[in-house]
Amino acid sequence: xxxxxxxxxxxxxxxxxxxxxxxxxxxxxAGKAKAITGAGATFPxxxxxxxxxxxxxxxxxxxxxxxxxxxxxxxxxxxxxxxFGATDAFLSDKKLSEMPGDVLHIxxxxxxxxxxxxxxxxxxxxFTPELMEGIFMGKITKxxxxxxxxxxxxxxxxxxxxxxxxxxxxxxxxxxxSDYMSKVxxxxxEKIGAGKALQWPVGIAAKGNPGVAGTISATExxxxxxxxxxxxxxxxxxxxxxxxxxxxxxxxxxxxSASAAGDIPDDTRVTLTNxxxxxxxxxxxxxxxxLYKEQxxxxxxxxxxxxxxxxLKWVIGQEAQLQTSKVHYAPLPEKAxxxxxxxxxxxTYNGRGL
Amino acid sequence: MKSEKLFQYFxxxxxxxxxxxxxxxxxxxxxxxxxxxxxxxxxxxxxxNWNPTEGRExxxxxxxxxxxxxxxxxxxxxxxxxxxxxxxxxxEYFKEGRMASILKSMIDLLAGIPSVVYGLWGFYTIKPWIVxxxxxxxxxxxxxxxxxxxxxxxxxxxxxxxxxINMVPANLKEAAYSLGATRFEVVKNVIIxxxxxxxxxxxxxxxxxxxxxxxxxxxxxxxxxxxxxNLFDLGNTMASLIANQFGEAEGxxxxxxxxxGLLLFIxxxxxxxxxxxxxxxxxx
Numbered sequence: 001x002x003x004x005x006x007x008x009x010x011x012x013x014x015x016x017x018x019x020x021x022x023x024x025x026x027x028x029x030a031g032k033a034k035a036i037t038g039a040g041a042t043f044p045x046x047x048x049x050x051x052x053x054x055x056x057x058x059x060x061x062x063x064x065x066x067x068x069x070x071x072x073x074x075x076x077x078x079x080x081x082x083x084f085g086a087t088d089a090f091l092s093d094k095k096l097s098e099m100p101g102d103v104l105h106i107x108x109x110x111x112x113x114x115x116x117x118x119x120x121x122x123x124x125x126x127f128t129p130e131l132m133e134g135i136f137m138g139k140i141t142k143x144x145x146x147x148x149x150x151x152x153x154x155x156x157x158x159x160x161x162x163x164x165x166x167x168x169x170x171x172x173x174x175x176x177x178s179d180y181m182s183k184v185x186x187x188x189x190e191k192i193g194a195g196k197a198l199q200w201p202v203g204i205a206a207k208g209n210p211g212v213a214g215t216i217s218a219t220e221x222x223x224x225x226x227x228x229x230x231x232x233x234x235x236x237x238x239x240x241x242x243x244x245x246x247x248x249x250x251x252x253x254x255x256x257s258a259s260a261a262g263d264i265p266d267d268t269r270v271t272l273t274n275x276x277x278x279x280x281x282x283x284x285x286x287x288x289x290x291l292y293k294e295q296x297x298x299x300x301x302x303x304x305x306x307x308x309x310x311x312l313k314w315v316i317g318q319e320a321q322l323q324t325s326k327v328h329y330a331p332l333p334e335k336a337x338x339x340x341x342x343x344x345x346x347x348t349y350n351g352r353g354l
Numbered sequence: 355m356k357s358e359k360l361f362q363y364f365x366x367x368x369x370x371x372x373x374x375x376x377x378x379x380x381x382x383x384x385x386x387x388x389x390x391x392x393x394x395x396x397x398x399x400x401x402x403n404w405n406p407t408e409g410r411e412x413x414x415x416x417x418x419x420x421x422x423x424x425x426x427x428x429x430x431x432x433x434x435x436x437x438x439x440x441x442x443x444x445x446e447y448f449k450e451g452r453m454a455s456i457l458k459s460m461i462d463l464l465a466g467i468p469s470v471v472y473g474l475w476g477f478y479t480i481k482p483w484i485v486x487x488x489x490x491x492x493x494x495x496x497x498x499x500x501x502x503x504x505x506x507x508x509x510x511x512x513x514x515x516x517x518x519i520n521m522v523p524a525n526l527k528e529a530a531y532s533l534g535a536t537r538f539e540v541v542k543n544v545i546i547x548x549x550x551x552x553x554x555x556x557x558x559x560x561x562x563x564x565x566x567x568x569x570x571x572x573x574x575x576x577x578x579x580x581x582x583x584n585l586f587d588l589g590n591t592m593a594s595l596i597a598n599q600f601g602e603a604e605g606x607x608x609x610x611x612x613x614x615g616l617l618l619f620i621x622x623x624x625x626x627x628x629x630x631x632x633x634x635x636x637x638x
Contacts, residue, residue, distance in 0.1 A: 042601075068601060069601030069602045070602055071601060071602035071603055071604050071608075072601055072602070074604065075604065161491060163491070163492055168572065168577035168590075168594075168598040168599075169598040169599060169601055169602070170406070170598075170599050170601055170602025170603060170607075171602060172602075192407065193407040193408070193409065193410065194407070194408075195406060195407040195408050196406075196602045197406040197407075197599055197602065197607075198406065198407055199403075199404065199405040199406070199407060199579065200578075203578075204492055204494050204576040204577065204578060204588055205576065205577035205578060205598075206573075206577065207572055207573075207577070207597075207598055211573070214477070215494075218477065218478070218481070218482075219492050219493075222492075
């Protein structure tokens with residue numbers, strides 16, 4: 001009797017556990033898409049939230065997006081639990097080869113990273129790449145350093161210690177910033193490098209754009225880097241940065257969009273940092289949606305695949321791109337849209353084109 | 355009879371499910387951290403280098419273990435005078451009455467405040483004080499987070515202590531009084547020796563709470579991945595690091611964070627066990 005009891009209890013608890021995991025796989029291949037789910041980068045999340053809401057409203061198909069970070073987006077796609085992922089840093093060749101299938105990159109919009117600061121009197125500052133290196137590596141420690149004054153004649157610089165603020169969480173924003181720094185400073189490249197999280201020589205760290213912005217505004221003499229979408233929306237004082245052409249460029253929707261004026265490879269996997277474009281802001285970047293080339297996986301229906309493709313086509317289309325600047329991103333240049341459309345056309349379902 | 359059996363099955367399966375979940379969590383943590391221990395071995399625990407940059411990846415938990423222990427111990431030291439006096443007040447001096455009930459509900463309220471609110475309060479109120487006092491330049495760091503942690507854990511330390519102090523047999527105290535002992539002497543010679551281990555258990559619980567605290571610490575500690583050189587230096591804790599870096603972690607970094615979770619689990623597990631054992635000793 002006792003044994004039967006134990007057995008029964010074990011069976012019930014097992015049934016409870018397994019019932020949690022089964023629900024997703026029941027979709028028949030021929031089924032109709034109920035919803036499209038994506039997950040990934042938080043950097044473009046305000047943009048995605050806006051346009052996916054509009055899409056859901058106009059097309060009647062629910063699109064949900066989870067801002068869980070680029071790494072999480074890539075992981076979710078790898079685990080095949082989403083229709084698309086989103087990332088601020090394109091997948092390297094090595095990471096592409098680790099994915100279970102061919103992965104396509106579709107740029108969705110452009111963003112930038114700005115150098116924001118808190119100096120009494122809110123002066124407008126200009127930075128050269130050398131100044132950026134000096135400040136963020138802790139070599140320039142005071143705001144009234146002669147090197148800063150030289151680039152900013154006539155600006156009243158206080159005798160105030162510089163406090164560098166950086167992201168404590170892994171972030172595409174950090175990647176874009178450090179990618180730029182690695183390109184303009186060999187010392188940075190050698191000692192710190194580029195990545196979503198780094199080993200910083202100086203400074204304090206805070207979580208997320210709001211954390212960094214909050215710490216900067218609460219600390220006199222602080223400087224940090226913030227995603228442009230957040231900085232533009234909040235009107236935080238930010239520096240103009242000298243680009244490769246020698247022009248000091250203030251970050252704006254136009255100058256960010258201008259950074260993509262150069263050549264783009266066919267798979268759109270390119271960093272725009274330290275752009276050669278004359279009026280381009282040098283710390284700009286694409287942000288991408290990623291999906292499998294072969295859409296028949298994990299029991300997804302053909303309709304699901306079709307709807308996913310249509311959604312992505314819509315994202316790079318005019319209607320969605322017009323929304324970018326409203327939420328402080330920059331629209332894709334025409335060239336990028338053309339290439340992205342071509343990439344979407346190679347999507348297959350069970351080996352056949354969609 | 356039948357419904358009684360059914361009810362029994364229901365309760366048992368619920369209990370077993372929880373047990374399986376707990377085992378599952380430990381198993382996942384151990385399995386998830388294998389690659390890290392394979393790569394770094396025990397160096398993972400003793401290395402102070404945390405470098406997530408691709409190509410020069412190296413992970414060591416030491417700065418975070420030290421940061422965690424340092425903030426928690428400091429918080430415990432700072433919380434002691436407050437928690438102990440509150441416990442004495444509620445357990446011995448004013449067991450009932452309006453004052454006691456007000457104090458009791460205030461302490462309960464303290465326990466109910468979400469930690470992010472403590473973080474905000476620390477960020478906007480405590481941090482500027484630290485700067486003004488000149489303790490450090492930006493106001494962030496080990497000391498600031500410990501101070502806020504100390505206030506957060508007061509309820510955990512004091513309510514259990516108050517209960518144990520309350521449990522000290524009245525005849526013991528009366529005997530001491532009849533021998534002419536003053537109140538202070540009763541506290542010192544009767545209550546503390548009798549309730550000592552229970553009070554200690556309360557502090558162990560509070561310590562466990564301080565170790566696991568994430569949000570408030572993240573907002574105040576400065577999140578600098580290095581061994582703090584003094585109490586006012588920046589640092590980071592295990593829980594805070596995991597919360598911060600989990601989102602974008604992959605590969606070795608991911609498994610290292612899981613390994614950090616395992617270490618944290620072990621540390622809190624040992625502390626809880628110790629607290630329970632001491633509790634058992636006093637109630638037996």
